[in-house]
Amino acid sequence: MLGGCSSMNYMYYVRGNPYDYDNWASITNDDTWSYNNVLPYFIKSERLQDPNIWNTPNAAFHSSEGYLGVTKQYEKRTNKYLQAFSELGYNVVLDTNGNYTLGFTEPLLTMANGYRQSTAKTFLSPIENRSNLYVLKHTLVTKINFDEYNSAVSIEAIKENKEKITISANKEIIVSAGAINSPQLLMLSGIGPKKHLEDLNINVIADLPVGENLQNHISGISTYALEKIPEQSKNPHKYPQPTVMGFATMSNLQVYPDYQSVNLIVDSDYLLENCAFTNSFKKEICNTFYKQAKGREVMISQTVVLHPKSRGRILLRSINPSVHPEIFTGYFSDAADLENLALYIEHVNRVMMTSYFQGVNATFLIPPDCISNEPDSEEFWRCYALCMAMPMNHYIGTCAMGSVVDGRLKVFDVQRLRVVDGSVIPNMTSGNTNVPIIMVAEKAADFIKAENSYSH
Numbered sequence: 001m002l003g004g005c006s007s008m009n010y011m012y013y014v015r016g017n018p019y020d021y022d023n024w025a026s027i028t029n030d031d032t033w034s035y036n037n038v039l040p041y042f043i044k045s046e047r048l049q050d051p052n053i054w055n056t057p058n059a060a061f062h063s064s065e066g067y068l069g070v071t072k073q074y075e076k077r078t079n080k081y082l083q084a085f086s087e088l089g090y091n092v093v094l095d096t097n098g099n100y101t102l103g104f105t106e107p108l109l110t111m112a113n114g115y116r117q118s119t120a121k122t123f124l125s126p127i128e129n130r131s132n133l134y135v136l137k138h139t140l141v142t143k144i145n146f147d148e149y150n151s152a153v154s155i156e157a158i159k160e161n162k163e164k165i166t167i168s169a170n171k172e173i174i175v176s177a178g179a180i181n182s183p184q185l186l187m188l189s190g191i192g193p194k195k196h197l198e199d200l201n202i203n204v205i206a207d208l209p210v211g212e213n214l215q216n217h218i219s220g221i222s223t224y225a226l227e228k229i230p231e232q233s234k235n236p237h238k239y240p241q242p243t244v245m246g247f248a249t250m251s252n253l254q255v256y257p258d259y260q261s262v263n264l265i266v267d268s269d270y271l272l273e274n275c276a277f278t279n280s281f282k283k284e285i286c287n288t289f290y291k292q293a294k295g296r297e298v299m300i301s302q303t304v305v306l307h308p309k310s311r312g313r314i315l316l317r318s319i320n321p322s323v324h325p326e327i328f329t330g331y332f333s334d335a336a337d338l339e340n341l342a343l344y345i346e347h348v349n350r351v352m353m354t355s356y357f358q359g360v361n362a363t364f365l366i367p368p369d370c371i372s373n374e375p376d377s378e379e380f381w382r383c384y385a386l387c388m389a390m391p392m393n394h395y396i397g398t399c400a401m402g403s404v405v406d407g408r409l410k411v412f413d414v415q416r417l418r419v420v421d422g423s424v425i426p427n428m429t430s431g432n433t434n435v436p437i438i439m440v441a442e443k444a445a446d447f448i449k450a451e452n453s454y455s456h
């Protein structure tokens with residue numbers, strides 16, 4: 001849809017850690033992507049509407065002038081949970097989007113005045129009357145055409161009424177179809193792994209590792225039933241539920257986080273919906289959890305492995321652009337990811353020892369498949385992590401900087417073709433991906449303007 005996943009995501013505003021971008025700079029051998037050089041672009045797009053952060057030193061990391069409205073959640077119900085995490089030694093902070101990103105907090109959200117800040121609403125709507133902008137909705141781009149010098153010259157597309165059209169480019173073509181479909185489109189157009197393209201009889205324009213290096217965050221859900229609460233009437237439009245978000249390490253010496261902890265404070269009905277619908281866990285798990293949690297406050301805790309080592313890939317299934325590509329997620333293909341997920345979930349589970357959790361006789365809900373494992377054993381935590389594993393929606397890496405595109409996001413070995421979306425991110429950031437991708441787009445806009453400074 002217009003605005004892509006930003007039009008349906010959970011709206012957490014998370015930039016990641018300075019280390020992430022210094023790592024991109026070293027992968028691409030291009031200092032443009034170092035933290036100091038990307039920070040101005042995070043700031044540029046933001047319109048922070050929070051009175052409290054402005055009164056702290058972290059104000060230096062924010063702006064009130066960009067297109068993207070950002071607010072912070074304040075909910076009294078999170079206090080006792082923040083207190084519990086503080087007892088475990090985590091810092092409770094106002095903002096995790098400055099230089100120091102560790103600690104627990106209520107999240108910043110890409111919401112303003114109660115409205116979702118999708119990229120369509122925030123960046124396109126204000127300029128919809130510009131004469132040099134034309135948006136074709138419900139139109140599938142099927143191919144990029146190249147001339148004899150390997151310059152991208154036009155695209156082919158199919159409109160909603162099935163009309164086929166060709167659109168020529170005077171200057172360049174920018175692909176922003178996301179980490180699943182950008183590699184699909186490049187491969188359909190002859191840019192990709194030579195052998196794979198030849199197997200499908202696609203004329204090879206450039207032999208590049210398109211579709212490889214697919215990354216996503218993997219997480220695990222743990223559920224806690226807490227104090228008894230009265231039945232409440234619910235407002236289905238209210239978003240989000242009270243949330244405590246944290247970024248934590250396993251070592252006190254480290255400044256970048258190993259895991260993210262997203263804790264929703266809900267009731268048992270929400271738990272059932274979240275378990276069965278949002279996360280599609282097995283019926284037996286959801287029924288067991290619901291029975292134990294009925295009538296109690298519930299903390300749904302999502303522990304995210306921030307630096308997964310597993311890699312997947314995207315391959316074409318067909319030369320028909322309407323056929324979805326094949327997605328090999330590769331989850332847990334590197335054994336360290338399952339080991340770390342189990343470790344991090346166990347680390348968060350120390351929350352059971354805190355005074356609030358002890359005081360209300362909290363119950364840690366265990367999926368039936370793991371009941372027979374010795375409690376607290378390595379097998380138990382591995383079983384728990386496997387039963388309750390949940391991929392995030394943070395796909396990146398399939399047209400990565402350094403291997404498919406250069407530091408200015410131009411596709412290697414061809415001309416006049418750029419990719420600007422999550423697929424160019426070479427290595428996962430320490431958090432959700434929407435805002436890092438918006439930063440990439442802000443930088444791309446400056447690259448394009450600088451390269452066209454003498455054109456109209």
Ligand SMILES: Cc1cc2nc3c(=O)[nH]c(=O)nc-3n(C[C@H](O)[C@H](O)[C@H](O)COP(=O)(O)OP(=O)(O)OC[C@H]3O[C@@H](n4cnc5c(N)ncnc54)[C@H](O)[C@@H]3O)c2cc1C
Pocket residue numbers: 001002003004005006008009010011012013014139140141142176177178179181182185393394395420421422423432433434435437
């Ligand atoms: C359910 C969900 C929850 C999430 N929650 C959060 C969150 O809370 N915070 C956060 O930071 N991130 C979150 N994310 C991740 C974040 O939203 C995405 O990483 C980001 O929006 C991806 O941006 P993108 O531009 O790379 O790709 P996309 O958003 O996927 O955009 C690609 C666009 O290209 C279009 N397209 C694809 N192929 C073609 C084609 N051939 N022709 C024409 N158009 C095409 C698609 O329709 C889409 O509009 C979430 C994602 C999901 C799905």
